[in-house]
Amino acid sequence: MNIDIGFLIKNILSSLLMPLSFGIFIGTVALWYLYRNRLFKAKFFLLLALIWISVISYRPTSYFLLDGLEKQYPKLENIPEDVHYLLLLGGDKEKRTWEALRLYYKKPHLEIITSGYKNQAQENKKLLIASGIPKERILMQTEPKDTQEEALAIKKRLGKEKFILITSAYHMPRSMGIFQKEGLNPIPAPTDFQHSNSFWAIPRGYYLSKTEQAWHEYLGLLWIYLKN
Numbered sequence: 001m002n003i004d005i006g007f008l009i010k011n012i013l014s015s016l017l018m019p020l021s022f023g024i025f026i027g028t029v030a031l032w033y034l035y036r037n038r039l040f041k042a043k044f045f046l047l048l049a050l051i052w053i054s055v056i057s058y059r060p061t062s063y064f065l066l067d068g069l070e071k072q073y074p075k076l077e078n079i080p081e082d083v084h085y086l087l088l089l090g091g092d093k094e095k096r097t098w099e100a101l102r103l104y105y106k107k108p109h110l111e112i113i114t115s116g117y118k119n120q121a122q123e124n125k126k127l128l129i130a131s132g133i134p135k136e137r138i139l140m141q142t143e144p145k146d147t148q149e150e151a152l153a154i155k156k157r158l159g160k161e162k163f164i165l166i167t168s169a170y171h172m173p174r175s176m177g178i179f180q181k182e183g184l185n186p187i188p189a190p191t192d193f194q195h196s197n198s199f200w201a202i203p204r205g206y207y208l209s210k211t212e213q214a215w216h217e218y219l220g221l222l223w224i225y226l227k228n
Contacts, residue, residue, distance in 0.1 A: 010146075017219060018212050023053040056211045057203035065214035067195050070169040073176070076189035079107045083187060085163040087154055088124055089147070089175065090116015097127050099166050099191035104133060110164070113157070115141040115150055147175055147220075151182045160185055168192040170213060174220040181224065 015021060030045035055061055088100045104110050112133065114124040121140045129135050141157075144150040154163070162185045167175050169190035179186045194210065201207065 019056040054203045057208040059201035059207045062207040062210035072173045073188040073190045086110045087113045089167040090120030095192040113139045117145045151179045177224045
């Protein structure tokens with residue numbers, strides 16, 4: 001079995017830098033002080049861990065972080081005449097694929113490139129064909145494991161030719177940064193906008209997952225900035 005060590009290390013480091021991991025670390029510090037019978041510090045760090053996990057699991061926190069990402073690119077309505085390809089990044093195949101369908105029927109000469117690791121490209125292709133897209137209009141990229149590898153693969157295929165890039169709105173800023181850094185010319189077509197103005201919610205695991213989604217993107221943007 002082939003293991004990409006760099007890919008594995010990157011995912012481990014990313015996991016360790018997530019908000020929940022930080023909350024667990026604070027809780028572990030509290031247990032350490034409890035073990036040492038230093039009760040004041042144990043109570044302090046235990047309370048801090050509880051507050052931290054409550055905050056990152058609260059709807060306003062998660063949607064505030066997502067909003068900062070999703071506002072950067074508007075929904076694509078007009079497709080330039082000189083664009084012939086549409087890249088559908090893997091992920092949420094229903095919402096991203098329906099956006100591909102919407103744009104395809106605006107301009108049926110487009111060729112759709114499905115992409116994504118571990119059968120995502122194949123699943124998206126099947127959904128597109130089932131929705132009426134001729135299979136000869138669909139190409140696939142099955143090897144890339146992350147957005148950086150997606151950019152390198154599309155660079156080999158299209159060079160500097162313009163193409164529509166479809167991904168979730170929260171993921172679009174990082175995707176655009178990576179693709180443009182490779183000298184590519186993507187036209188952003190964000191979908192799956194998740195912003196909510198409601199403040200009436202108790203902390204939930206669902207909102208924690210949204211916070212971690214957004215945090216992962218901000219870490220990726222920071223990494224792009226540091227590399228540049």
